[in-house]
Amino acid sequence: MKHSFKEYLLHGGLFIVTFVTTTMAGAEWTNGKSILADSYTWADFASGLPYSICFLMILTAHEFGHYFVAVYYRVKTTLPFYIPLPPVSLMLGTLGAVIRIKSPIRSTKENFDIGVAGPLAGFVVSVGFLIYGFTHLPPPEYIFQFHPEYEQYGLEYASYVYTAQFMPPGSVDIIIGKNLLFLFFENVFSDPTRLPNVHEIIHYPFLFAGFLSLIFTSINLLPIGQLDGGHVLYGLVGRKKHKIIASAIFIAFLFYAGIGFISPFEPLDKLIYEIPLFVAFLFFALKGMGLSTRDNVLAALAIFTAQYLIATLFPHAQGYSGWLLFAFIIGRFIGIQHPPCEIEEPLSTERVVIGWLALVIFVLCFTPQPIQLIEHVMVQP
Numbered sequence: 001m002k003h004s005f006k007e008y009l010l011h012g013g014l015f016i017v018t019f020v021t022t023t024m025a026g027a028e029w030t031n032g033k034s035i036l037a038d039s040y041t042w043a044d045f046a047s048g049l050p051y052s053i054c055f056l057m058i059l060t061a062h063e064f065g066h067y068f069v070a071v072y073y074r075v076k077t078t079l080p081f082y083i084p085l086p087p088v089s090l091m092l093g094t095l096g097a098v099i100r101i102k103s104p105i106r107s108t109k110e111n112f113d114i115g116v117a118g119p120l121a122g123f124v125v126s127v128g129f130l131i132y133g134f135t136h137l138p139p140p141e142y143i144f145q146f147h148p149e150y151e152q153y154g155l156e157y158a159s160y161v162y163t164a165q166f167m168p169p170g171s172v173d174i175i176i177g178k179n180l181l182f183l184f185f186e187n188v189f190s191d192p193t194r195l196p197n198v199h200e201i202i203h204y205p206f207l208f209a210g211f212l213s214l215i216f217t218s219i220n221l222l223p224i225g226q227l228d229g230g231h232v233l234y235g236l237v238g239r240k241k242h243k244i245i246a247s248a249i250f251i252a253f254l255f256y257a258g259i260g261f262i263s264p265f266e267p268l269d270k271l272i273y274e275i276p277l278f279v280a281f282l283f284f285a286l287k288g289m290g291l292s293t294r295d296n297v298l299a300a301l302a303i304f305t306a307q308y309l310i311a312t313l314f315p316h317a318q319g320y321s322g323w324l325l326f327a328f329i330i331g332r333f334i335g336i337q338h339p340p341c342e343i344e345e346p347l348s349t350e351r352v353v354i355g356w357l358a359l360v361i362f363v364l365c366f367t368p369q370p371i372q373l374i375e376h377v378m379v380q381p
Contacts, residue, residue: 003079011079018082018094019052025085025093026051030205032146050205052093056082058125058213062220063097065121066114073110076103096216107343108235112351115231116358119220123361126213130185133206137194146203158197173374176201179218179367182211214365219326221362224250225288225335229362234338235347236355242338247289250336254285254327255303256368259319262304264312279304281324285331320369 026048027033033044063080070077083095105111140155150157162173175198178186186195202208221229224246234242262271262278282300291299310317330336347355 007079011081014082014084015056015080018084018097019056021084021086022052022055022093023048025091026055026205026209029092029202029208031203048205051209054129054206054209055092055094055212058122058129058209059094059097059216061125062118062122062217063099065117065119066099069114069117070099070101073105073114075101075105075110075114077101092212104342106341108341108345109347109351111231111341112235112347112355115228115235116354119217119228119358119361120354122213123217123365126210126217127185129206129213130182130210131189133204133210134185134189136206137190137196137204140194143196143200143203146200158199162199173199174202175199175372175374176208176211177367177369177372178211179214179365181214181364182367184364215367215370218362218365218367221358221365222249222253222330223359223362224253224330226338227330227334229359230338232355232358234341236352236359238344239338239340243336246336246338250289250327250331251299251303253323254282254331255307256319257321257323257327258282258303258307259317260307260311261319261321261324262308262311263315264308265315275304281328285324285328288331288333288335288337290337322370 023045024035027044027046028035028048030051031044031047033040033047037044059082060080067077067080078100080097080099082097085091085093085095101114105114143157144151147157147161150161153160178198196204196207201211220227221232223229223233223242230242230246233245237245258278262274264271266274279300282303283296286296286299286303289296289299307319
């Protein structure tokens with residue numbers, strides 16, 4: 001597929017900018033070297049390279065998986081648009097990358113192949129980096145270069161330092177939630193004596209970038225709308241069943257994300273405006289389901305009521321508010337349903353197997369609470 005010089009310049013420029021922002025983000029995540037620090041040096045910038053190279057290779061494999069299959073089917077498409085993100089306040093340095101399909105995808109088979117190729121390609125590269133990361137773990141003393149204050153406790157530091165009494169007020173503790181695949185690699189490929197504490201995995205760039213890539217893979221493989229997983233589900237079950245299953249999964253996803261977001265134990269003067277705003281948020285997130293305005297309002301109210309009831313009966317129940325943004329983007333802009341293909345045809349046995357494998361990968365990669373940021377406050381005597 002031919003592209004103009006301006007296209008190469010645009011896409012190449014976006015890649016370079018994204019490479020810079022992800023490298024700066026890697027320096028901040030893995031080494032605590034913020035671009036906002038007065039003493040920031042080229043050496044600090046270079047310390048973020050393992051993270052950015054790993055993350056961008058996985059991202060590039062994903063997007064070119066889509067691209068090359070689209071080219072094979074002679075579907076017009078752009079090169080990947082890399083999306084840089086200023087690496088401040090613990091951002092990832094990028095919002096990912098996308099390609100834009102510029103001509104119709106004619107058949108269910110083509111739609112399936114183009115959709116599944118990206119996450120499978122990215123997944124394979126992610127697995128490679130994770131295996132490398134777990135088989136090349138540094139000695140446990142490695143963590144002391146980032147936290148010299150831990151050294152006084154020796155290798156038993158975890159028993160002392162992750163407490164409000166130890167952590168200074170205003171500090172942020174970052175905990176990742178391991179998914180099934182991450183746990184598998186951890187148990188099969190690592191030396192148990194070198195395993196990093198769950199609070200410190202951000203300092204291991206191959207593990208952290210690989211972990212983030214699994215999270216992005218699971219998001220892409222959500223069997224909803226025109227996400228990659230939506231294309232897979234559409235090919236496996238057809239349009240009618242896709243609509244039912246995707247709608248149910250989206251409602252469950254939105255429901256889980258919002259559990260505990262509005263606490264019934266907050267002051268009434270806060271609840272009086274928080275509740276209407278959150279119900280309005282749910283209303284707009286549900287727009288992609290194609291309901292009437294009345295049904296949309298009723299659905300939003302029903303979801304909020306159930307979430308509020310759970311928060312009342314089980315005060316410690318907590319979803320993951322970070323998923324609310326993704327749910328809103330999916331519901332408001334991507335949509336829940338899948339448009340029909342011009343040529344509807346059943347998938348071959350090989351494609352059916354690949355499709356179910358992709359959905360299994362989604363389950364293995366999905367993490368209910370990927371990253372938790374816990375801010376420590378002053379403990380009153």
